[in-house]
Amino acid sequence: MLTSPLISVIVIAHDRQGGLEGCLQSILCQSFKDVEVVVVADESPECRPAVVEAFARSDERVSLVRLDGVVGVGRVRNAGADRATGRYLLFLDTDHILWDGTLQAMADRLRTCDEPDVLLLGHTRLHKGRSWPGAAAELLAGLDSRPFDPADRPELLGAPAYVWDRLIRRDFWAAQALSFPEGLHEEVAVVHRALLAADRVAALKWDCVQIRRRHTQHPAGSPGATHFDVFDRYEESFGLLGEYARTEAAPFLFTRMVRHHLFLLHLSGCLARSERPQFFRRASEQYQRFVPGGYERPQGREGVKFQLVAGGGYGAFQSARIPQLARGVLSRP
Known part of the structure; x- marks a missing residue:
């Protein structure tokens, strides 16, 4: 891509459930085109780099980052953030999809809010054939329509710490030296630091992302990590x-x-x-x-x-x- 896109979507290539194609299609088939997709694959047998390469041949917005060895989800995500060139970062897994029109809605919201540090998004969870609202749906619905100082909304620290239901401005990510640690539950402190360090946060009250995970643990795992x-x-x-x-x-x-x-x-x-x-x-x-x-x-x-x-x-x-x-x-x- 000759110019930096508005949004970089970073996708972990571990594909335990066979959702990689659907995830990529849900991003690339949207009407909003000012986006790049950075897919990161290590040497885990659950990664499918050939699928990514096929997408990259037909769409220049897709790129593949290969990592040596089998590494944890934190290192995979960090590698994607390092490669990304967009003004905003969105981290997804292969069991996530974006609903039609949501990228355009994100872009419109970023523009009307004068590019906040963090844009919070709605999400749903598919379970046993039924779509359930995200755990923070009620909190999101009660947020201001205008950008706000997160210090005025301490209850945000009570929401589940997911990194895939928000956009984070890349310059802010770099300035705060944000990165995911090794091990499991890697999102927790990263999400909390971003909320605490941000000056301006906005919300898009759309259900933008759906998670279709059949297993609660992250599909990428993390070598040597435990729930402790x-x-x-x-x-x-x-x-x-x-x-x-x-x-x-x-x-x-x-x-x-x-x-x-x-x-x-x-x-x-x-x-x-x-x-x-x-x-x-x-x-x-x-x-x-x-x-x-x-x-x-x-x-x-x-x-x-x-x-x-x-x-x-x-x-x-x-x-x-x-x-x-x-x-x-x-x-x-």
Whole structure:
């Protein structure tokens, strides 16, 4: 491409579910053309560079970056960001698609908002043939129509930290020296740092991206990584609150952290049985260290789970889970 595009879409080529073609087509077939697609492939057998090369031969907006060895998702994404030339970065995986017209909507929103540091996007999740709203849909709907200072919306730190439901200005990415770490849950601190460092954020209240993942874990994986990496991610994120003097956001980030820990504890196949007591202990330790003064736990059953984590009793937590597990078994066809 002779000129820098408005948007660089960075796609990880790991294709466990066979969605690579659909992902690329959903980008390239849109009416908005001022976009480049940077696909990054390492030497994992789940990568399909031949598919990317075929797209590149027919569309000059597509380029392929090859990495030696099998590396983690963080290094793959960083390589894509380094190669990108667009004014904005959008990170996707092969199990994401963009709905028709969304690139044009993004471009229009960037123009009317005078190019904010971050543009938040709506998304949906396809599960068992049904499209579900994203976890932050209600929060997104309540945001201002005009660009805003994220310091005025601390609740943004309570939303799931996804990097694929937002555009990030590339100059801002470089100025903040943003990069993904090695290991799992690599998005967490990157998304939080971007929100804390940004001066201007805007929202596009469209469902732009749909995730069609059949497996909860990221398709690229990360060699040598474990779900225990999540504790380091939130250590960094709470450190960022102090660095940016944003202690008013602590209750929102704390709630997000505990929900993340509970999600991993409840997710079938995520943690080995032998790992669960240690993971629960680490979650309880982080709870006790980072709980803000005067914190009010969520209401209802979720609040009970928070209380169990706060108490640190794994046996009590397991006992509380047994009726839920039994109901799950009995409800199966």
